[in-house]
Amino acid sequence: MEKVLEVKDLHISFDIHAGEVQAVRGVSFDLYKGETLAIVGESGCGKSVTSKALMRLLPTPPSRIKQGEILFEGKDLTKLSEKEMQEIRGAKISMIFQDPMTSLNPTMTIGNQIMEVLLKHQKLSKNEARNRAIELLQLVGIKNPELRIKQYPHQFSGGMRQRVVIAMALACNPKVLIADEPTTALDVTIQAQILELMKDIQKKMGMSIIFITHDLGVVANVADRVAVMYAGKVVEIGTVDEIFYNPKHPYTWGLLASMPSLDHKDEELYSIPGTPPDLLNPPKGDAFAPRNPYAMKIDYELEPPMFKVSDTHYAATWLLHENAPKVEPPKVVQERMRQFALSSGKKGGEFRG
Ligand SMILES: Nc1ncnc2c1ncn2[C@@H]1O[C@H](COP(=O)(O)OP(=O)(O)OP(=O)(O)O)[C@@H](O)[C@H]1O
Ligand SMILES: [Mg+2]
Numbered sequence: 078m079e080k081v082l083e084v085k086d087l088h089i090s091f092d093i094h095a096g097e098v099q100a101v102r103g104v105s106f107d108l109y110k111g112e113t114l115a116i117v118g119e120s121g122c123g124k125s126v127t128s129k130a131l132m133r134l135l136p137t138p139p140s141r142i143k144q145g146e147i148l149f150e151g152k153d154l155t156k157l158s159e160k161e162m163q164e165i166r167g168a169k170i171s172m173i174f175q176d177p178m179t180s181l182n183p184t185m186t187i188g189n190q191i192m193e194v195l196l197k198h199q200k201l202s203k204n205e206a207r208n209r210a211i212e213l214l215q216l217v218g219i220k221n222p223e224l225r226i227k228q229y230p231h232q233f234s235g236g237m238r239q240r241v242v243i244a245m246a247l248a249c250n251p252k253v254l255i256a257d258e259p260t261t262a263l264d265v266t267i268q269a270q271i272l273e274l275m276k277d278i279q280k281k282m283g284m285s286i287i288f289i290t291h292d293l294g295v296v297a298n299v300a301d302r303v304a305v306m307y308a309g310k311v312v313e314i315g316t317v318d319e320i321f322y323n324p325k326h327p328y329t330w331g332l333l334a335s336m337p338s339l340d341h342k343d344e345e346l347y348s349i350p351g352t353p354p355d356l357l358n359p360p361k362g363d364a365f366a367p368r369n370p371y372a373m374k375i376d377y378e379l380e381p382p383m384f385k386v387s388d389t390h391y392a393a394t395w396l397l398h399e400n401a402p403k404v405e406p407p408k409v410v411q412e413r414m415r416q417f418a419l420s421s422g423k424k425g426g427e428f429r430g
Pocket of ligand 1: 091093098100118119120121122123124125126127139291356
């Protein structure tokens with residue numbers, strides 16, 4: 078499969094008064110043409126910082142890309158000038174943010190905002206841009222687009238605004254769409270509609286999507302592959318099936334265990350004990366060790382490498398070392414794995430061990 082984006086050993090820090098916040102500490106992943114890669118992990122693990130770095134949207138200072146490469150169309154985005162980046166941002170790589178209001182200008186009509194993006198990146202007449210804006214609103218399911226383009230953001234509902242933001246992000250047929258928690262501000266029904274819409278458009282346009290969320294339930298429905306982040310690192314990466322039916326990292330187990338179950342709606346939710354480490358002083362060894370019931374002595378001393386589970390599945394946990402004791406995921410996780418298997422129609426609800 079064709080790679081559209083390669084992130085290699087990315088390190089990003091923020092220099093603040095108290096010292097250096099090591100927000101991203103060696104993130105690597107590839108993005109393939111037409112796929113959806115989900116990035117999941119608890120608050121503060123570096124999902125937004127990583128994605129903003131791809132768009133070079135982090136202010137410098139206080140942020141600083143310390144190390145690593147972001148390869149796109151034969152160029153390393155970390156090395157481009159702001160002017161070169163402007164040709165890419167919004168045109169070849171675009172981004173949808175969590176809160177649609179932050180991406181829309183309240184004083185400009187929806188039509189003018191979409192046309193602005195089009196006119197900036199494409200050689201279109203004003204009339205052509207206007208027609209394309211109407212087409213885009215239609216594409217994202219907004220009725221009466223001819224009328225709607227003359228209206229302002231406050232005349233739209235939250236779900237409709239998010240559709241407009243998606244239309245703007247798609248205006249120039251980007252190769253990569255980054256969606257950072259695009260539906261968290263929306264209610265469940267609208268959320269599902271927006272996700273359906275994104276999948277639909279992806280099929281039509283063949284773009285690749287990086288989908289950031291802390292909701293693993295959504296991931297199972299929209300993603301092809303999943304990267305699990307913890308404390309500024311990718312600790313496990315694999316296909317959706319590998320992450321849901323054969324998770325290897327105890328942190329991934331914790332995330333799966335803390336998902337609401339499909340059949341016992343009222344049971345108490347599990348949450349991973351403890352809190353993520355302070356990134357001003359990241360611990361040595363495996364940053365998850367203090368919260369990991371399976372931690373061994375080595376976890377406190379040496380950082381685990383990415384161990385290969387399959388050609389597409391890697392996890393950074395010493396439990397995968399040949400000399401480590403064989404441990405099974407906790408019962409509650411095994412139960413979740415079985416539920417996923419059943420709900421996605423896997424035969425007999427079996428999972429690979
Ligand atoms: N401007 C900044 N100055 C200092 N630290 C920052 C800055 N922006 C982000 N950070 C730190 O970088 C780390 C990663 O933040 P990031 O926003 O990427 O988290 P996230 O995974 O997107 O979390 P959430 O799920 O809450 O959106 C956090 O520890 C955060 O405090
Ligand atoms: Mg975030």
